Each structure stands twice: as C-alpha cells, then as structure tokens.
Amino acid sequence: MWTYGGYAGRILRLDMTNWKSSTTPLTKEMARLFLGGNGFGAKILYDEVKPGIDPLGPENKYVFAAGPIQGTMVPTAGRSGVFTKSPLTGYFFDAYGGGSFGPEMKYAGYDAIVVEGRSEKPAYVKVFDDNVEFKDASHIWGKSTYETQEILRKDLAEPKAQIACIGPAGERLVRFACTIWGARAAGRGGNGAVLGSKRFKAIVVRGTKDVEVPDVEEFLRVVSDQYNRIKANPGTGKALPTLGTPGVTTTNNQLGILGTRNWQSEVFEEVEKISGEAMRSRLVVRDKGCMACPIYCTKLTYVKTGPYAGTFDEGPEYETIFAFGSNCGVASLEMIARADRMSDELGVDTISAGAVISFAMECYEKGILSKQETDGLDLRFGNDAALIQLLEKIGRREGIGDLLAEGAARAAAKIGKGSELYAVTIKGLENAGHSPRGMKGYCLGMATGTRGGSHQDARPTAERIGKSDRKILEGKPEYAVGTQSATTIQDSMCVCRMTEGIYGLMEITNEHLNIVNVVTGMNLTLPELVDISDRIWNLERSFNCREGHRREHDVQAKRFMKEPIPEGPSKGMYMPPEELEMLKDKYYDLRGWDKKTGIPTKETLQRLGLTQQAKDLYK
Amino acid sequence: MTMLLIAAERCTGCRMCELACPLVHEKAFNPEKSRIWIEFQGMPELYYPNACRSCGKPPCADACPTTPKSIYRDERVGGGMKILEDVCIRCGRCIEACPFAAIDWHPAKNMPLVCDVCDGDPECVKYCSPQALIVGGKTTLAAERRRDFGRVQIEKVKEKFSK
Structure with missing residues (x-):
C-alpha cells in the first residue's frame, strides 16, 4: 500500500442504471500525475467518456472530486469540484463549490465519486462510510434544493450529513442547471442537467474516518504561517471578510468594466445602490465561512421591507449582483437577493440565468422578441418584477422559459434576426461578470x-x-x-x-x-x-x-x-x-x-x- | 485562568476549531473526535458553536459516581476538564449532567470527550478567524461581549443621526 498524506485512497462508482456501487483504489500514479480535484476529473472523463456522446445521455459521466487538502485545515479546504461533459459547451467542464461536501466525502473515505448510467426512476444515494445504498427519490423529485436537503436530513436522522442535490431546473434539463450542497453551488456549465438526465436527485454523504498528514508539527508550522498572512493581507484579512466579493462591484464600475445591460455598456449609473457597502449596511445579518476558511466572504442577508421582504439568502455574491443587477439594469439589491435565493432553490447558475435574461431583455427592447413571445412580460431593462417571473419560468421551462433554458447561444440560434450578437457567450457559456x-x-x-x-x-x-x-x-x-x-x-x-x-x-x-x-x-x-x-x-x-x-x-x-x-x-x-x-x-x-x-x-x-x-x- | 470562552454571535461557522482540535489531540483530522462543535440548522444554514465552559463548580464532576471523580476541572491551568481514563466507568452521567451539552463521546476510546484547553494553550483559538473563541478568565469574556454590545448600541444611535 502506497502512502501519501491527505488522500482517502479510494474512488466510489455509482452505477445508476443497475443501482450498484463499487470502489476502486486510487493509484499512487494517479495521485502523483494528476494531484486531485481538477486533475482527477479530467483523467476520469478523458478515459471513460467517448467523444461525440450526448452530454445528457446515459453515456456521459459526472464526477465529484476532492483534492489532497480536503478534510484538513489548510485554509479554504472546504472546496471541491464536479466534472462532466457540459450540455452547454459540449466540452470538458469543471465547477467548484465551498461548504463542507468535499471534506465529508474524504471522511467517508473517497477522493472521488463517479456517477454513471441512468436510473429508470428518480433516485438518491446514501453514502455512510463504506455503506452505500440506492433509494427511491419519488418523494423529493420536484422539490427545491433546500426542501430536498431538509427532508433527507430529517428522514435519515443525520443532521451532520452533507447533501449534494439538484432542483427542479436540473430535473427539467435546464442547460445551465447546477449542483447545490448546503447553499453553495457548483454553479457553471449545466452539471445539474447531467444529474437530472441520470435521474439522480441527491447524494447524502456522512463520514467518520480520519484524514491524515505525514508530519503534524511541520503541517502546523506551514499552515499557521499561511493563516497569519491571510489575516494580515488587506484583501483576505479585511476587505473580503467585511464586504465579501460584492466589494468588487464599485471597483469594476470605477474602471469602467462592469457589464451593464447585457454588456451594451460597462458603466452602471446606479452602482452605489447595488454596491458591497450598500449590501453591508442594508441587508447583511451575519458573516459565514465555508469549512476551514478564515476569509468568510459569504454574507447572510435578510430583506426587511418592500416587495421582497422576508427574503433570507446566503449571498448574493459579486457575480450574482452583476448578473441580475447591472447587467439586467436592475438597481435593487433586495430583488437580487430574492433572485439569488430562487436560483439556489431552483438549482440554476446565477451567472448564466442572469445572462439569458439580459439577452432576452435586449432582444425585447430591440424589437426582436415581441410581448406576445415573452408571455406578456414587459422585459425592459430594469423591470425587476418581470425578471423574477422570467427566472421562475426558466427554472421550470415554462413558456418562453423553455427556450431560454437552452442557454443564450442556442436561444439566439433559434430566434435568429441578428440576435446572435446579443448572446454574449464564449464557447457556448455565458460570460461571467x-x-x-x-x-x-x-x-x-x-x-x-x-x-x-x-x-x-x-x-x-x-x-x-x-x-x-x-x-x-x-x-x-x-x-x-x-x-x-x-x-x-x-x-x-x-x-x-x-x-x-x-x-x-x-x-x-x-x-x-x-x-x-x-x-x-x-x-x-x-x-x-x-x-x-x-x-x-x-x-x-x-x-x-x-x-x-x-x-x-x-x-x-x-x-x-x-x-x-x-x-x-x-x-x-x-x-x-x-x-x-x-x-x-x-x-x-x-x-x-x-x-x-x-x-x-x-x-x-x-x-x-x-x-x-x-x-x-x-x- | 485559562478557559476557552465563546462569543457565539461572532462565529462564522467555518469549523476550523473542529479541525484543529482533533489534530492536536489525535494527530488526525476528524470532526467526530473534536471536543468543540458547531451545530448547523435550517436552510440557509445557521450555526452555533459549543464547547466546555470550564465551570467553576462543574455539574459533570458533581454527577460523576466514581471515587476519585474521573472527570475533574484542571486547576493547574484554571480551566478545562480532565478524565481519569483508568477510573472512568464509562457511564455517561457527565454527558447527562452538562447544562450546555458540551461533552461528547470518543468513538474509538469509548470515553467522555471534553475540552481540556490543550493544557493551557488551546489550539482552536489560534485559528478562529472572527475571534469567536477567546482564551482567558470569565472577565475576559464579559469585557469582549460588552464591547460587541456597546458597538451595536452606538450603531443604533448613528442610524438615528443619518435619518
């Protein structure tokens, strides 16, 4: 048996077609050549996914993978990744999220979990250390990602379990649906649709094993040194803990590089209304950190008054503020918080969702989409009420939402009339902020x-x-x-x-x-x-x-x-x-x-x- | 006095304490073997940190049926609880007695699992980024909490000015 520190040493395979699981050892060679996370995802997908297959077909695979540091106290070790052939780009795609899912996978004894095939009926998988069970998910199919997690935690009487799941958008194969664990998203590229196509609703992971490093004293020396530098750094020690990533909103606007109204401009005249400072003073109720993170850039927000009163959200962070805010011409942080929470519950990527909406808004304002075609929605830039309605339609593929759920590039190809210019995508993926x-x-x-x-x-x-x-x-x-x-x-x-x-x-x-x-x-x-x-x-x-x-x-x-x-x-x-x-x-x-x-x-x-x-x- | 003190409202839920604790005590990362915990509930999750309060008159020791007491306050450092592993009869009365639910059970050693303030130099405190964990006496905690409370009250006054 080879020993490198950090690794759990096993890969779990979930055959959704036959509801069977198996484990294979992680080889020393794989650890040394590909390190973990991104490397493992790329290696497994290249070896096992044939070219030309449909990303939403049973031949595609979906990999959860952690690196050697997950489960340790290396700062920000809460993160882990998911890997699949993207239904949006048709290429290799990696997406990452924080929280505690990756570490829990390691405590259960797995460096990676590979999801294969397609289940006949909706299923979820329970992984408690070595014990793996496939279960019927008909009672949670259709539920939001938040409801799904609460129900499974209660059903299984495991409050400490980490649950990764998809929402209604993943089930309906929205091409930018994501995977959610806790309130964190492995957001981009449509990995949620891949799980949806496999009728894989959720995975519940609980682990009780050790993760070890070769030399504890040396580890503490190196990590405490890095920790102290993170705390002393003005960005990671002060700006991010105070404002989170929304602090970037004003910086980008000052430089004239804040995507506005579907990138027709890069200066947003109402930026101070959606700034990190505004969010901190009006909405933030608590700071939150992912596992092992001293930076706590996450802000829990609560909307007290107005049409979005009662919204309790983890976030929004900068990308979401850009996507639903400046890029849709909306200057309401309260609506952005609502749209963020809705996106998480539906299980869609906020960046792509905001981008297809801003695309539709530009088409509408330029007369390419009529009010009839938008199901009566007045999709002018800045119309926050219409944005919220459209987001729900996209997540559920209703009316015009069905077309936009294909992503901006595919929607533009169908709409034509020069709308291709307004689909601001690169390789089929909507541009980030x-x-x-x-x-x-x-x-x-x-x-x-x-x-x-x-x-x-x-x-x-x-x-x-x-x-x-x-x-x-x-x-x-x-x-x-x-x-x-x-x-x-x-x-x-x-x-x-x-x-x-x-x-x-x-x-x-x-x-x-x-x-x-x-x-x-x-x-x-x-x-x-x-x-x-x-x-x-x-x-x-x-x-x-x-x-x-x-x-x-x-x-x-x-x-x-x-x-x-x-x-x-x-x-x-x-x-x-x-x-x-x-x-x-x-x-x-x-x-x-x-x-x-x-x-x-x-x-x-x-x-x-x-x-x-x-x-x-x-x- | 070396007690582990918790200003819970500062906690960010990062669980760094749950990682540092078993590393120094067990030489491995495993929150199952931690002597400090963060409880999570609801969606989006809220969180609450918990650990032994280093009680001056510890109910866990009062409840312990053995002679001598197999759980006792470490008076050498003025805080934390120690276990006499040879004397402990593994009855779990200390868990029942703790008013703060701050004693767990060691899954491998089959023994109460409770904070011993790392014999006077608690490792978790060094990695608590929001400084929710503090080391000192009860007056230290009182002063820290008073400072937080005062800040909130002053903010309220400022808000009135700005209107």
Missing part, C-alpha cells in the same frame, strides 16, 4: 480556455488591480498561460480562488508547492508541479480537441470582438479579431500547441506523458 474587452490578458485567456465564458480559467484579478497593465497587449500570452496554470493547480489541490493573492496571481509558486508537499509528503519540485498543471490543462484540451475543438473555436463573444466599450474610463477598448489571432499565435507557442490547428503537438503530449492522447489526436 468580468470584462474581456477591458482586460486584454484575461480576454485571451478566456478565448483559449477550456470552459470559455468562465472567469475561473484565466483570471482578471492581476489586471484589475493593476499588477499587469490591462490595456496593453505586451506580455499577455504569458499572462494567460500563467493565470491558467495557477488556477489549474488551485483547482486540483483544491483551494478557493479567494486565496489567489496569497498563492500568487500570475503563476505557480512555492506557496502552492509547500502546501502540496506538507499535506501529501510527495516532495515535488516546482518544475514537477508546473508539469502537473500543464498535464491537466493539456488533458482538458485533448478532451475538447477530440470533440472537434480547433483554433477557430478559440474566440471571444461577437460583441467583444466588434463593439468597443461605448463610454466611461475604458471607452474604446475591445478585442478586434486580428489582435486576438496575433495573441493566439504566441499563446500556442508558449503552450506547445500547433498554430494551425490549435491541437497540442505530439511532442507536448509525449513530454507530459499523455501518450494515449497523442495516439487519439494523431491517428
């Missing part, structure tokens, strides 16, 4: 990223805070590679993005290395850790290339390549296609990818030990 137009490196990183419209592959932070000049092109291919590499390792460990300022914003550092080594005892070197990151990134890329992804698909949303930002401090900025192509040349060089096709070269794949991928892509 950071401006590709206003940040050149981030823009390139998204275009070349595995997920597309996600702010979690390449990162905007270093450009936003001025550590890298966001307006120039120089050094941006390196920026894209560096931030993508760092996020790949963070997602494999898995630590939360809130610690990126501690670990290093633009590259893999000794901070990553020290934590990985003190938890696992692998004694990796920095170049070896960089290789792990490159291996995982190229594996994801290989997955996508096997699905037909090529250089021409590494593009930005049409709007960002065509329309300059019309006003404000970033006026005139955009990404003309020829500029993007120039950056891509350099980026492919740095990555070791073929400039013509965008496929990793044979040499690159072989250098990283991805020999099967080299065979598959160069038949």
Whole structure:
C-alpha cells in the first residue's frame, strides 16, 4: 500500500442504471500525475467518456472530486469540484463549490465519486462510510434544493450529513442547471442537467474516518504561517471578510468594466445602490465561512421591507449582483437577493440565468422578441418584477422559459434576426461578470480556455488591480498561460480562488508547492508541479480537441470582438479579431500547441506523458 | 485562568476549531473526535458553536459516581476538564449532567470527550478567524461581549443621526 498524506485512497462508482456501487483504489500514479480535484476529473472523463456522446445521455459521466487538502485545515479546504461533459459547451467542464461536501466525502473515505448510467426512476444515494445504498427519490423529485436537503436530513436522522442535490431546473434539463450542497453551488456549465438526465436527485454523504498528514508539527508550522498572512493581507484579512466579493462591484464600475445591460455598456449609473457597502449596511445579518476558511466572504442577508421582504439568502455574491443587477439594469439589491435565493432553490447558475435574461431583455427592447413571445412580460431593462417571473419560468421551462433554458447561444440560434450578437457567450457559456474587452490578458485567456465564458480559467484579478497593465497587449500570452496554470493547480489541490493573492496571481509558486508537499509528503519540485498543471490543462484540451475543438473555436463573444466599450474610463477598448489571432499565435507557442490547428503537438503530449492522447489526436 | 470562552454571535461557522482540535489531540483530522462543535440548522444554514465552559463548580464532576471523580476541572491551568481514563466507568452521567451539552463521546476510546484547553494553550483559538473563541478568565469574556454590545448600541444611535 502506497502512502501519501491527505488522500482517502479510494474512488466510489455509482452505477445508476443497475443501482450498484463499487470502489476502486486510487493509484499512487494517479495521485502523483494528476494531484486531485481538477486533475482527477479530467483523467476520469478523458478515459471513460467517448467523444461525440450526448452530454445528457446515459453515456456521459459526472464526477465529484476532492483534492489532497480536503478534510484538513489548510485554509479554504472546504472546496471541491464536479466534472462532466457540459450540455452547454459540449466540452470538458469543471465547477467548484465551498461548504463542507468535499471534506465529508474524504471522511467517508473517497477522493472521488463517479456517477454513471441512468436510473429508470428518480433516485438518491446514501453514502455512510463504506455503506452505500440506492433509494427511491419519488418523494423529493420536484422539490427545491433546500426542501430536498431538509427532508433527507430529517428522514435519515443525520443532521451532520452533507447533501449534494439538484432542483427542479436540473430535473427539467435546464442547460445551465447546477449542483447545490448546503447553499453553495457548483454553479457553471449545466452539471445539474447531467444529474437530472441520470435521474439522480441527491447524494447524502456522512463520514467518520480520519484524514491524515505525514508530519503534524511541520503541517502546523506551514499552515499557521499561511493563516497569519491571510489575516494580515488587506484583501483576505479585511476587505473580503467585511464586504465579501460584492466589494468588487464599485471597483469594476470605477474602471469602467462592469457589464451593464447585457454588456451594451460597462458603466452602471446606479452602482452605489447595488454596491458591497450598500449590501453591508442594508441587508447583511451575519458573516459565514465555508469549512476551514478564515476569509468568510459569504454574507447572510435578510430583506426587511418592500416587495421582497422576508427574503433570507446566503449571498448574493459579486457575480450574482452583476448578473441580475447591472447587467439586467436592475438597481435593487433586495430583488437580487430574492433572485439569488430562487436560483439556489431552483438549482440554476446565477451567472448564466442572469445572462439569458439580459439577452432576452435586449432582444425585447430591440424589437426582436415581441410581448406576445415573452408571455406578456414587459422585459425592459430594469423591470425587476418581470425578471423574477422570467427566472421562475426558466427554472421550470415554462413558456418562453423553455427556450431560454437552452442557454443564450442556442436561444439566439433559434430566434435568429441578428440576435446572435446579443448572446454574449464564449464557447457556448455565458460570460461571467468580468470584462474581456477591458482586460486584454484575461480576454485571451478566456478565448483559449477550456470552459470559455468562465472567469475561473484565466483570471482578471492581476489586471484589475493593476499588477499587469490591462490595456496593453505586451506580455499577455504569458499572462494567460500563467493565470491558467495557477488556477489549474488551485483547482486540483483544491483551494478557493479567494486565496489567489496569497498563492500568487500570475503563476505557480512555492506557496502552492509547500502546501502540496506538507499535506501529501510527495516532495515535488516546482518544475514537477508546473508539469502537473500543464498535464491537466493539456488533458482538458485533448478532451475538447477530440470533440472537434480547433483554433477557430478559440474566440471571444461577437460583441467583444466588434463593439468597443461605448463610454466611461475604458471607452474604446475591445478585442478586434486580428489582435486576438496575433495573441493566439504566441499563446500556442508558449503552450506547445500547433498554430494551425490549435491541437497540442505530439511532442507536448509525449513530454507530459499523455501518450494515449497523442495516439487519439494523431491517428 | 485559562478557559476557552465563546462569543457565539461572532462565529462564522467555518469549523476550523473542529479541525484543529482533533489534530492536536489525535494527530488526525476528524470532526467526530473534536471536543468543540458547531451545530448547523435550517436552510440557509445557521450555526452555533459549543464547547466546555470550564465551570467553576462543574455539574459533570458533581454527577460523576466514581471515587476519585474521573472527570475533574484542571486547576493547574484554571480551566478545562480532565478524565481519569483508568477510573472512568464509562457511564455517561457527565454527558447527562452538562447544562450546555458540551461533552461528547470518543468513538474509538469509548470515553467522555471534553475540552481540556490543550493544557493551557488551546489550539482552536489560534485559528478562529472572527475571534469567536477567546482564551482567558470569565472577565475576559464579559469585557469582549460588552464591547460587541456597546458597538451595536452606538450603531443604533448613528442610524438615528443619518435619518
């Protein structure tokens, strides 16, 4: 038996077709080559999901995976990921959430849980340490994610169980449905629809086993040092604990990069009404931290007066404020809190949900969608009451909600009439709340990223805070590679993005290395850790290339390549296609990818030990 | 005086205490073996931290039927409870007697599981980011809580000015 610290050493497989479970050992090789989380998800999906299959068919798989640090007290170790072929993009997709689910999975003795096949009837799975049971879920099918968790906790008399589940949106195969545990969401890419297609309503996990590290004294030395630096850092020690991520709302607006009215502008004139400061003074009732997190960026909010009175919400956080607020032209934090809570209960990704609504609003204002087509909803920007009604329709696929539940890109393809310009998506994924137009490196990183419209592959932070000049092109291919590499390792460990300022914003550092080594005892070197990151990134890329992804698909949303930002401090900025192509040349060089096709070269794949991928892509 | 004190309304529910505690006592991460707990309830979940209060006249010790008492206050450090593992008859009367539900049961050792303030240097306090866990005497807790209370009252006065 091999021993690295941190790992549970087993992978659980749930065959939903036959209601049978099995476990396989986690091999030493897999831990050393792919580290955890993101790496495990990519490895399992590449090996086991055939190209060309329907993401919503029984052949697709869905993986819950934790890294070596889950279950330990490495700051932000509450996080874990889910991995599947996305029904939105058709590519490999990873999404992460905080809370306590990942650690509980480790205490139950699993590094990853693979969901396969399709159940005949709605089912949930109970995993208590080694005891795995499949159960009929007809009594919770149709229930919200909150009701589902409360019912299962009570039924099973296990108040400490961690439950991951889908809501009505996942059941109805809304293409941006998510997985919810607690009030945390593994939000993006439609993983909830994949579970829905498998008729997998929930998994209840309870674990009582130990997670160990090789040297407790050394571990405490390294971790307390990092903990103290997190507390001393003005961002993680002060700004995030006080305002949470909503603090970014005003910063982005001041820079003129706050997506507004479906990205027609990037300055929101009523920003002070939806700022982090406004939220803190009007709505916040309590601070909350995910497991093992000293940063507590989560804010519990309560709406006391007005049409949304009585709303009790975990959040909203910045992305949700952008998505339902500025980008829909709504200046009511109270409505945003309501929409956030509804999204969690329905089980939809707030970013994509907000984006399809802002897309519909622009179509409506430009006369592409008539009032008849919107089921009588007056979808002007800023109409908060209509937004709430439309969100419910989307989550339940009713009326126009059925069309929008397909995501903005597919909806635009059906609507036509030039609406494609208003679908602000990258690789089919609705753009998150950071401006590709206003940040050149981030823009390139998204275009070349595995997920597309996600702010979690390449990162905007270093450009936003001025550590890298966001307006120039120089050094941006390196920026894209560096931030993508760092996020790949963070997602494999898995630590939360809130610690990126501690670990290093633009590259893999000794901070990553020290934590990985003190938890696992692998004694990796920095170049070896960089290789792990490159291996995982190229594996994801290989997955996508096997699905037909090529250089021409590494593009930005049409709007960002065509329309300059019309006003404000970033006026005139955009990404003309020829500029993007120039950056891509350099980026492919740095990555070791073929400039013509965008496929990793044979040499690159072989250098990283991805020999099967080299065979598959160069038949 | 070295007691573990809890200003519960500051807690963020991060469970760092549930991780640090078993690490120093059991050399492993496992909230099942923690001597401090955060209870979660409802959706979205609310939370409440709990641990031994280092009572000056501990009801758990009063209830203990053995001679000598197998659960006793650690007077060397002025707080925390110690267990005489050889004397304890594993009856669980201490669990029944604690008015704060702050004694658990060790799943492996089959023995009461209660805070011993790490013999005077509680590890959990070092990782309590919102400073809900405090170390000191009861006057320390009183002063901390008074400060929080005062801050809230002053905020209320400020609100009146701004209207």
